[in-house]
Amino acid sequence: MYMDRKTACYLLSCAGDIGPASIGRLRLTAGSYQDMILTDPDLFLRSGIINNKQAEKLHKVRSDMDRLLLKYEELTASGVSIFTLEDSGYPERLAKISDPPFILYVRGRLPDETMPSAAVIGSRTCSDYGISAAEFFSEELSENGVQIISGLAHGIDTAAAVGALRSGHDTFAVLGTGINICYPKENYPLYRSITGEAEGTHNRGGVITEFAPDENALPFHFIMRNRIIAGLCDVLLVIEAREKSGTSITVNYALSQGKDVFAMPGRINDPLGRGCNGLIRDGAFPLTEPGDVLTYLGIDSSEKNIMGKRDTACLSHDEKNIYSVLTEEPSHLEDISEASGIPILKLPMILFDLEQKGYALNTGNAFYKRL
């Protein structure tokens, strides 16, 4: 039976549970991906290359091959491209890491090899300030030709992708699920706007994963996903992270792959700042403005660019007053009134004007934050 390399890799990934290390061992014995699939798995099992569970999975794939091949055709027809480690299009940055995925499914395109890329990561339950920061850095860096890579999770990941898309440039998301699944499901609109599947849009980067197309989100997937995020970037930006969190896994991957880490300093008493402050203490670069990263990447950026610095000349006296009181965190009307000295009943009027001008955002009844 003839089978090309991509198809073989696809079938192997459908088996799940067979990671880069097992693939390496199999390759020594079997020689090619095709042979890994076509050889009786019991042979591998007996020689101790794979364990019982993996053998079982391989058996399952082999017996289910017709259906899987049919799905493979559907997959490629739906615009998913597949890259194996040996393919020429496989990202060079990723190929260099110690345990690169043997297959990548891509909807959209892969990051440009000639352009620098930065991964933006952080807490899923981040503050509004963290969201603003992630959007700001992603937008500014994108505009200066840095590709933003994130994980499409809640919180910082989403904000990073949103910020990058807002700049009009492409962005890349690495999934911890199969290419047909979006986790969390609330991010389907974002997923579609990146892949250009939404109506009236075009491809805005790509969605990337190493997992079989319909694979669901499992906890260990995200750890594996993090190594790809780290592998695809030149530099890692941590926006907001708690002390013990998944971001530290990505950071460790990046460091072991020889990439530098920037961390956005947080308040010392803020649980969401503790992770980043710890990274800075351990030697990460402090991330205070986009220029920090741009200089590191060798991109010229003489202009100083501070987040939240906006020209308020077009605002009235009261509007300026209120804008100066607003923060990146949502404030209650009563707090705004107290800080600005403007009676609470007059506030909604001014705030809505600010909202119309794009300087403020209503984040739920009675809460406003600055933009």
Place this chain on the structure above:
Amino acid sequence: MFAKASTAGLFGIDGFSAEVEADIQNGIPGLYLTGAIAPEIREAQYRIWNALKNSGIRIEPKKITVNISPASLKKHGTHYDLPIAAAILAGTGVLGSGVLADSGFLGELGLDGRLKPVRGVLPLSIRLNQDSVKRIFVPYENAREAALIEGLTIIGVKRLGDMIDFLNSSRINEGITMLKGPLYPSINDGPYCSTQGQDVDFSDVRGQEYLKRAAEIAVSGHHNILFTGPAGTGKTMIAKRMATILPPLSRNEDLKISQIYSILGLLPEDRPLLSKRPFRSPHNCISEAAFSGGGASALPGELSLASGGILFLDELPLFKRNVLETLRQPLEERRITVSRMNISCTYPADFILAAAMNPCACGFYPDRSKCSCSPAQIRAYTGRLSKPLLDRIDICAAARPSELSELKQNSKPAESSSDIRKRVEKARLIQAERFKNSSGILFNGQMGIQEIEKFCHLENKEAALAEDIFVKRGLSLRTYHKMLKIARTIADMDGSLRILPHHILEAADLKAGSESFFGTAIKY
């Protein structure tokens, strides 16, 4: 010999007229009770027998048959003791012939012949009055309750013997009190208070001006309101005081509400009328039957007890789903139908719903330095409120998160409930004028889409603003209408005929909808 005595029975909140017939014949001696009676009435034969004996009356050993008609209606309650005793006494000739005419009887007997207070005297007396009974005999303790009805003579009786003396010789001894209705208790003008717990007043609440304003708007326009915010910010405190800014009860309202309390025996001991706006705050573990009404005789529940006042549900998402779903009918129709096997009753349930909830399970969202609930968890928490329920709540008021707000003693003294109430009354007067030709609608909060289009008309500038808000904040059509309703109330409070931009904008921050909890922030 045959004799009969008038009484009444309860069917839901309404009384039905009933007659106790006693026939004394030769035969095997005994007391035979008939007429679809509940066990507590069947037991009456023993109570009555001993009560008669202990009142010094000897009944000849004859066959006494007692029927309570209409025999087809199921009868509950112990107030049938007295009419049964009266009919027997008349039938055996202890009472003179004809003395029972024009009289009604309600009361439970003790074995020693003492009369004991019973539930539901108010609705029962109303029924008897409609049956053109001239005087009713009730237990001494219930006399004041029965005396609320116009045109009735109430004879409060302590012991069965006293009643026999009175009926035979019109003698009034210390065991008899005679009242002529209507006899209203004087309603003191002091601060209104809840029926649960001690007196409260809005002047106790310092800070949280925004929530207080929202509460005032809710009460002025009869809007249902949901308070959100972290624990300890005064949501409960303010909700508890909402009943104190409602206008005083009118006599008719008071009579109507007091009837519900009467049939449950919940009227205050020292007064026969409720005389204050109810504030009911059932705990979140309440059962559906206790909440909406139930039991074998389909008694009213908390929903009806809150009628005319405030129903406060603290920790709204913790209530059982089936319990919350029963809110739908009352919020729409202002009454609740309780159906049981043999009985289906409709009770009034016309209240302002005030509810309070934390924004998430830990209570701190959107303060991410304290809250690490995932978006899915937050949605699951708020998602326990069904959409139909949320649709029926107009106002969603977010508490200021700072914990210190209540402790601010330096702020100027807070307004008292009576001051706020004056403004509420003014705003309600405007609404009374507006809705005088609209049937079934009394307040802005009860407007449907047709009324909103008619009474919340916006001029060009305001209409453009409302549309801007609709687009900018991503409102649903329903929340848009809620915004207009609230704006109408705010304009009324302002004394403004026209809805102005600042009314709309204030309303925009108060309207309730799933998007009002966290605005756009939930997306992340």
